[in-house]
Amino acid sequence: MIEVALIGNPNVGKSLLFNDLTGGKAHVGNWPGKTVEKKEGICRYKGEEIKIVDLPGTYSLTAHSIDELIARDYIVKEKPDVVIDIVDASNLERNLYLTLQLLELEANVVIALNKYDIAKSLGYRIDVDELSRILGVRVIPTVATTKEGIDKLLEAVLEAAREKKRRKVTIGYGKAAEKLISRVERTILKDKDLSSRYPTRWLAIKILEGDEEILKEVEKSRFRNEILEVIK
Amino acid sequence: MRMPLAMLNEKEEATVVEVKGGKGLVRRLSELGLTPGTKVKILFSNSPGPAVIDVRGSKIALGRGLLMKIFVKPEAETY
Numbered sequence: 001m002i003e004v005a006l007i008g009n010p011n012v013g014k015s016l017l018f019n020d021l022t023g024g025k026a027h028v029g030n031w032p033g034k035t036v037e038k039k040e041g042i043c044r045y046k047g048e049e050i051k052i053v054d055l056p057g058t059y060s061l062t063a064h065s066i067d068e069l070i071a072r073d074y075i076v077k078e079k080p081d082v083v084i085d086i087v088d089a090s091n092l093e094r095n096l097y098l099t100l101q102l103l104e105l106e107a108n109v110v111i112a113l114n115k116y117d118i119a120k121s122l123g124y125r126i127d128v129d130e131l132s133r134i135l136g137v138r139v140i141p142t143v144a145t146t147k148e149g150i151d152k153l154l155e156a157v158l159e160a161a162r163e164k165k166r167r168k169v170t171i172g173y174g175k176a177a178e179k180l181i182s183r184v185e186r187t188i189l190k191d192k193d194l195s196s197r198y199p200t201r202w203l204a205i206k207i208l209e210g211d212e213e214i215l216k217e218v219e220k221s222r223f224r225n226e227i228l229e230v231i232k
Numbered sequence: 233m234r235m236p237l238a239m240l241n242e243k244e245e246a247t248v249v250e251v252k253g254g255k256g257l258v259r260r261l262s263e264l265g266l267t268p269g270t271k272v273k274i275l276f277s278n279s280p281g282p283a284v285i286d287v288r289g290s291k292i293a294l295g296r297g298l299l300m301k302i303f304v305k306p307e308a309e310t311y
Binding site: 011059060062064090091093094097210 | 255256259260262263264265288289290
């Protein structure tokens with residue numbers, strides 16, 4: 001069975017897409033924080049059974065709120081085969097921030113470019129192929145309200161699940177930061193347990209950011225002094 | 233002329249110049265799309281309480297304290 005997580009900013013049509021995929025009868029509404037509980041469904045496509053998990057709507061994957069932590073922990077710890085990142089095509093710039101964080105987390109991302117009809121009616125012209133090339137992931141335009149693009153999305157999910165290739169694109173932070181990142185990364189690699197559980201580059205960035213949850217995790221490491229030496 | 237976003241009235245538009253706050257606040261607001269150069273509009277202001285603002289096509293509600301930390305350049309410049 002393929003395990004797929006749905007993630008996206010609030011109000012991108014995540015719950016609606018969830019229902020499209022699972023045929024679920026869950027009510028689609030707009031209550032803030034509605035999807036903090038875990039919602040799961042099964043989708044059958046071309047003989048494959050796909051388990052769909054709906055994650056809370058979030059703007060980023062820092063450790064600010066319980067919603068973000070749930071989403072992040074799920075992706076880091078449960079390691080779903082594919083993560084469908086639902087992006088509001090009519091609000092691309094803000095939405096892509098989360099996308100970059102997912103790529104940094106080395107999740108196996110497929111982008112659903114949702115609300116594509118609204119973007120079109122606003123006069124936006126999105127070069128889908130170029131977006132896909134820049135981000136190194138599949139990008140599928142969808143309209144969740146009319147189920148447009150859902151089959152193509154599932155097709156892309158199956159392809160991505162078969163490949164299992166991770167991180168084709170690395171986001172650079174400039175010379176000075178990169179030097180620190182690789183220094184921290186080298187010390188992380190000494191701890192086999194830590195480096196097997198998390199993407200090391202992501203971990204290094206989070207340590208430099210001072211992410212509380214991650215620092216707690218590093219405290220448990222035998223090499224904590226060495227790892228934390230860099231940020232002193 | 234720059235002023236806190238809190239000083240704007242309903243229906244007024246402005247461009248974000250700077251967020252005066254700690255690392256966490258600046259990051260949180262940029263996640264929501266409030267970065268320097270972004271156009272914002274006050275949709276509803278319950279002065280001296282919270283306000284609803286339009287940021288990149290999304291409505292977000294912010295408290296007065298936060299609004300005081302977001303410095304903007306009002307759209308209708310009268311100077």
